Amino acid sequence: MGKWKKKPEVLAPAGTLEKLKTAIHYGADAVYIGGNAYGLRSRAGNFTYEEMQEGVTFAKEHGAHVYVAANMVAHEGDLQGAGDFFRTIRDIGVRAVIVSDPALIEICLMEAPGLPIHLSTQSSATNYETLNFWKEEGLERVVLAREVSMDEIKEIRNHTDVEIEAFIHGAMCISYSGRCTLSNHMSARDANRGGCSQSCRWKYDLFEMGHNGMRQSFAVDETDEPFSMSAVDMSMIHHIPDFIENGVDSLKIEGRMKSIHYVSTVANVYREAVDAYCKDPANFTFQQSWEDELWKVAQRELSTGFYYGTPNEQQQLFGKRRKIPVYKFIGQVLDYNDASQIATIQQRNSFAIGDEVEFYGPGFTHVYQKITQMWNEDGQPIERAAHPMMKVRIQMDAPVKPFDMMRKAK
Ligand code: SF4
Incomplete structure (x- = not known):
């Protein structure tokens, strides 16, 4: 018998009402969506209050929760109306709001009491002292940075009882949990206010201006592929028992801009794997069909991110598609x-x-x-x-x- 105490929730992305209903129908215990303000996915089909209400009602009917992401880095002027926003989504019945900016956290605590707050992965929480700090501040849950290792999760769990959410599937950032201004520089779109143009995934020529003022080009590998900083995607389907045994409360799937094909497939697979392990941990066996299913919607190669050691350049980057959705x-x-x-x-x-x-x-x-x-x-x-x-x-x-x-x- 395994040591796990609690079955974690499967948390799926929902960029639209259709995706919200699909994710829940395909086994998600909870979904996260964006409102029309304060989120990091300005092009992810964010929800109006009416759509949010319909989504929350649907979720409640199916025993599921809705979280709203409001995890922008707020500049001067961005905070106006935040209190109203938090009060409105609380009254709609949203289960929690995902926030990163301390000013927005403070406003939510002061002006929308009763609305639980989850610290966004944008805050790059990687140690238990940070988690305990946010617990003292009144937060219910911390979404860990994608850069934590499995050993660190174990250590964190041993020193805090605040809820832990960890990414199990989806895109990775080449920067530290999205703390990146590449898009701001390349396309004047602020990645931390919802406008990331994924400039890291563009193809670049790599060259250096030598001492003699001459451009010296670099072929990055023998295939002469243009250089790209595009990171491979994460898939932790082989390691679900590690998350459960280390007391992770919520298993997060990335991808609010992905299709209902993606959302239904990925939620379905992780629902199956979590249920299989929790039903009989001692006799749990990995099913190859789970991984095969994930490959049907994969867009990039899959890896375990930072969970089992810092990936090297070969493991983390890909220059050309070696696997495409079939x-x-x-x-x-x-x-x-x-x-x-x-x-x-x-x-x-x-x-x-x-x-x-x-x-x-x-x-x-x-x-x-x-x-x-x-x-x-x-x-x-x-x-x-x-x-x-x-x-x-x-x-x-x-x-x-x-x-x-x-x-x-x-
Ligand atoms: S440009 Fe790339 S690394 Fe930067 S925030 Fe966007 S996806 Fe992340």
Whole structure:
């Protein structure tokens, strides 16, 4: 029997209301979203108060929580209206707000009592004294910096009882937890006020101006790829027991700007892995199908970040894509008729008769189907579902459920 005491929550990103509902449907215990102010993802489809209310109501109906990210680095003038913002989201029923700027924390504490505060990863918390400091200040949880090691998490847990949230999957920053002004310099967009243009991921020529004033170019590797500071992504699917045994309360998936295909797939996989371990820690065995599933939505190579040692340049950077997503999201099940075995699908990308497709659903269910018969909404047989969002009916060999996603290998 393992030593774990508490099942951690699976925390998923939700850039839109549709993603919020999808994430919860696919097993997330909680989601984090952005409001229209104070967040770090100005282009992530932030929520209006009305959408937030709908999301919170949906989450509560499904026993889940909604957190709101308000983790910008606030400049003069940015604080105006913050008290109203915090009071409004508290009254909507948001479970907690994720903040990094001490001024915003102070305003929240003073003006919106009763709204729990989580310290954002933007604050780069990497030791238990910092966590205890923020606990004394009245914070409920600290989101650790992505740069902590697993040994440090263990040490932190041994010295504090404040809730700990740690990243388990998604993009890494080449800078310290996003404390970066590269985007500000390259594209005049402030990374710490929600505008990061991901300048680190651009391709650069690398050269040095020699003593003689001559430009000397550098080929970075033998493939002569242009230089990029783009970091590989993190995936901790092989190490979920370490987080649980070290008392991490919340396992965070990065990616508020990612698709519902990504959110549903990643939440589904980690839900499955966490449940499997907590159900029977002694007999837990890693399932290769979990990793295979994550690769279907991966955009970069995957690594364990800083958790088991500082990665070297070869491990942390990639110059060209060696792995690309091989699956395309093509539809979502709206309805399934048991008697006729016909599924009604909303098209998201083109598919056709003869395609071999995969349906996946909550609980890590998978159904494979070759499309042999297909009809449009008027009941006319069709060869191809070509129009975005069109509704089509497909003859199935096995049942599927509403909300199941449909994808095919490219
Ligand atoms: S430019 Fe890159 S390193 Fe800097 S904040 Fe943006 S993603 Fe992070």
